[in-house]
Amino acid sequence: MDALIGYFLYFLSLLSVGGIYALLALGLNVNWGFAGLFNAGIAGFAAVGAYTFSLLTTAESTFHYGGLGLPVVIGEIAAFLIAGIIAAVIGIICIRLRADYLAIATIGIAEIIKLIFKNEVELTNGPRGISKIPRTWEHFSEARYFSSQPLSWFGDSQSWQAFFDSLVNWWWQPLFAMTILFFVFVVYIMLEKARLSPWGRMMTAIRENEVAARAAGKNVTKRRVEAFIIGTMIMGLAGALLAQHLRFIEPTHTFDPSKMTFLVWVMLIAGGSGNNRGAIFGAFLIWFVWSASELFLNGFIDIIGNIFNGMDISMLKNRSGYLRMLLIGLVLQFVLQKYPKGILPERRPAASGE
């Protein structure tokens, strides 16, 4: 039974992180799939969301700014908005850069954002990071939440304490996973609406033939900035959820570009850029492959360790993560060459609507 619960919880955490990646991939899909903007700074924008959320919602701390202790929802909305504001500033400046240049510029901006988080120690606690970030649902069992409004309307501290003690210690996990999937669902519905709307068709027109779109009187620059901001806001929200999932963030390893930026690109390309369903599918698929390869490789290394008795397998274990990254890179190359449109290729809305 315990083993079964263990598998169930593992599956839930797979779903949670997969959902967070799905949000990042959906955001990137707005940037790249809709508008053709090569945003290579996903890690930076997710970091903005994560830090905004963390600074607003953690309990007061001497290590970093505030800890304003605001409700989680407000933190999420703020992460969404602040990422949008930062994207607006960057977008207005950078949007006219073409693909390669935009990629270089966004990588640079992401690195600058991370440098700021790393160096402004008084604001963010620098490389030592922010810990004890509240996680949706689970945070209700912290005293500072159940002893204050709105939970205090329904019962006093003792009764809440007793209530949370009576629950199994993973009670929040299914709820958290479902919350993330709910976010994915809402964002998906909204993006589908956007894709089928005149706005979405205009985006496709701009991506496919900018000169023609401009000649047809469309405000190309404005539309591109819009797509950049919307995509980035979704990434900011995903960053906030990631901070909740990890409960501890720091600038360098949490927002490692190969895991945050590159993996998301692989997900979108594999799933099918331009297709929202493809983005979600690709995110879950690649995340499952990524996690399964961890189990598989570790098992394989154990077998090697059993065959060659006395061999030091700790070195292999240390490096298996990099081997997985290598395999993911090869997957990307394979998909790019064989299925450049992805598993679920983009379906353009018919002229009469879908």
Place this chain on the structure above:
Amino acid sequence: MWDSFGFEFVNYYFVPGLVLGCIYALGAIGITLTFGILRFANFAHGEIMMTGAFLTWTFLELSKLIFGFYFHPLIACIPSIFIAIAIALSVDRFFYKPFRDSPTIMIVMASFGMMLIIRSLVQVIWGPNQITFVKGIAKPNGILRDLSGSFDMMLLVPSKHVFIILGTVIIMLAFNYMLTKTRIGKAMRAVSDSPDLAKVTGIDVEQVIRATWYVGGFCAVMAGVFMAMDTQFIMSTMGFRMLLPMFAAAILGGIGRPFGAVLGGLVIGFAEELSAYPWFGNGPLLSPGYKSGVAFSILVVMLIFRPSGILKGRVF
């Protein structure tokens, strides 16, 4: 003028800036060549550099094993140059060539993937940790110190820096000769200016592309080895850390302009080192923590205000 100011400024800011600039310049040459001739931003370039440094370290250790003493890194890097060029050529053959006629973005994506593949491969083979490249403290070059001392200008330049600066100058001269005097160099410039016109005049574009990887790979390994000699350690993320300053140098100098890349590299190198100099008041102008942000800022500002670069390069 050569008081405490000059001593501190030249030895601790100017020379390190020059050394860093030389390294960036060498790296940027490869980037600007691929940008000019193959027309894409090669994200994997920094990783070739890093691989070159790791290979050189391996040959250094091998020389210790076989001959009982460490070769000079500049000798040990010779076989790694050939290996790195072979890697660059095979990457081109298997991962870039299929996209020659596709939209540029595909090949950029492929190089983005190669960046990760090469780095992961290095991490699998050599492990993720920092490795000491050359042991010991670098002592100032005695000849230079005595020579400058007789002019009342104390220059404390470590020998490794002398090697780096002289090596870069020699490579630049050879490169200049190649581009202006040899047949293949002229063909490279022609393809960089107009690939269609070059093809019509009978230039073998594929051969030019191979030559690009030769030159780019060579310069990348030299830059990587120089970097390793300078910092005395190597790690698998050094390629990525240098990638953006090198892009910045290539764009600053003007895409497709090798000498612009050299100029850009020097500017970026100086800017990074001199940003920490106390120009106003006592504290450093910019906290050293932000040093690596300098190149990014120059890059972004350049991309926005003058994407053609100092020497009027191409804008795609």
